[in-house]
Amino acid sequence: MKVFVLGTGGWGIALAMLLHHNGHAVTSWTFFQEECDLLHRERANEKLLPGVRIPEGITVTTDMSGAAEADLVVMAVPSFAVASTAEQLSRIVPAGTVIVNVGKGLDSQHGYCRFSETIDRAMGGRNPVVALTGPTHAEEVARGVPTAIVAASASRAAAELTQAAFMNDTFFRVYTSSDLVGCELGGAFKNIIALGAGISDGLGLGDNSKAAFMTRGLTEIARLGVTLGAKQETFAGLSGVGDLIVTCCSMHSRNRRAGILIGQGKTAQEAMQEVGATVEGYYATEAGYRLAQQQGVSMPITEAMYEVLYNGLSAKEAIRMLLGRPRRGEHEEVWFH
Template sequence: MSVKVAVFVAGSWGTALSQVLADNGNEVVVWTRNEAQALEINERHSNEKYLPGVSLHAGIRATTSMEAAMNGAAACIIVAPSAAMRQVAAQMKPFWTDDMIAIHATKGFETETLERMSQVIEEELLCGEDRIAVLSGPSHAEEVVRQCPTTVVIASTSIQTAERAQDLFMNESYFRVYTNTDVLGVELAGALKNIIALGAGLSDGLGFGDNAKAALLTRGLAEIARLGVEMGANTVTFAGLAGVGDLVVTCTSTHSRNWRAGSMIGQGIPIPEVLERMGMVVEGIRTTKAAFKLSDQYHVQMPITEQLHHVLFEGLDPKTAVESLMGRVRKNEIEEVAKSNWT
């Protein structure tokens, strides 16, 4: 059944998800602050800044009016950067109705409060957590808009909300959707893997090869799971699409913003210049700051996050950071895995 869906905002991932929704026969209205971008989407059916060379579905409309986007919508898809999530959700509040659901696809934290995106949305929309879902998993926007086979997970504390979101996005040709009720685990996995992707890019930028990157991914997953389990997430979530799946794709693909940023840092390019070259949000940098605080708050060892924090915010040389990781006290891998509650 076709319904109206409002999408916030018109970046690469928001645009790609709009394409899936439109392919599924839904009425899709994308909200953007940029009048020129709205005009481009409506008249040229393109979004060249974020997805160059892609022809958008003719049924996707764009507007700069929040009211026009939300009026009559059954669901709101929020893909704002983590730093803008509270502001966007607050602007949505006057037009939010009791029959809507919110689905966010942003992988990060609010660094000031250390809140997850679903918590920020719940606070601003004044709605119950059962009306919020999170979409995550291994999914590059550049591949989704080309209809490359992609599989994601949608999590909500309400299985009914998760299934409503699943119905919106499920496409038998190229976009498969699973449901999950572990919102905490899915959000943590999606956000924290960006830190490891930064590290993987940094390792590649230093020319350290596949052995180093494989170790980084493996130990990075253990690090993510340690914090997640301590915070109350389900261990199994980290072995699924939101965990291993998203970690692998983000750490090994040149589509990954976090990998690209890490690679440039590893090559010695100053961080301000890296961010300028990227031209898009690199969530892993903000997430590193948040995760560093969370590791202290929950008394969880996160050595990769710690060393990246030193590199990003304290000026530590990347090679020195790697040496610190390699020189850590000797441990038994199986004992450490067992302590992480993976058994």
């Protein structure tokens, strides 16, 4: 199979290596000539994936035209570049070619829509779109650490083609799902909770606090997701609780690292600058807050995170605000006497 991977960040490189390992002919595209030259020369990106060597069999280019010949196109570009890259791709890729998006977030330029919607609109509805999402760190996939992920799509054939391309029996397992809405929202909104879990760690709070934050955070993500058309059970799967666990508990997570710095007293802007890469949870918090307001869905943790990140509320005051909320049942049960 010919696979064209758009994006040579850590995740793009790791997936290109995985696809090459699986026997596919892989081309990786970057927008930047300097980055292309570096990868040709060094066959590595020590900043993003230290100690990982890129196989010679992976072609690196700045020419997107090769995507026209691909059986599968993988989009691994930053959130802010999804719309513009899809528009450029629409002039190259023929109808029917499956587009796999691996980014997690929402398109704030188009009313906080999901990336699959952004790509579908740019492609004129001519191409099946798959979201490949779940508990994955590029640093581990590039080294062949056992991993499980979900390929979600409205098209069963597209999801199964993606599954076949990425899955192997040594370290990478892929499940399929028809719940594109739930899988994308789980991947986007868990970053909000990961930032908050990092803040909890930065404040020096304990395991109890973090577990409560993660659990209640997932509850409100699922509440919004179901309102927007997702399935409740999706949030108990790899793209929900699975992705939440890995992002809240690992130092690979930029969201958690930024949260730790905020908990230690840095502003959101200072924390993101120190992390030195995109902190998707910052943008996801605004998206989640706005969507919850639009839909009339209660998301107290997201609201508290919005106040901390955008209005300067202290992390300690946000925790007091959350703990002081009115009493209620965990699942709002109906009691029978």
